[in-house]
Amino acid sequence: MHVAVLLLAIALVIVVAALAALGAGKLARMDGVSYPTALTRAAVTFAAVITLACTGAGALRAFLD
Template sequence: MNVAVLLLAIALVIVMAVLAALGAGKLARLDGASYPTALTRAAVTFAAVITLACTAASALPALLH
């Protein structure tokens, strides 16, 4: 049961990171950025969401005790 919840949480974080990256890339293109610049902004957004999720996950056990 715990493994299934963990895998679902990981999948949810990845889906949210991809959606945020797609949004950032689309907004960059609408702003007039070139494709490489839009791709870079999307990659930075994806990495930021994954980093934020990892930071929150590592801080969670300390908050629960």
């Protein structure tokens, strides 16, 4: 049961990170930047969301043990 919850949580984080990256890239393109710059901003946003989720999970782990 724990493995299923973990896999669903990971999938949810990846979907949220992808949506945030998509939004960041779209907003960058609407701002008038080039495609490589918009892709870079989207990649940075994706990495930031993944990093934030890992940091939050690490902080919560201390309370759940």
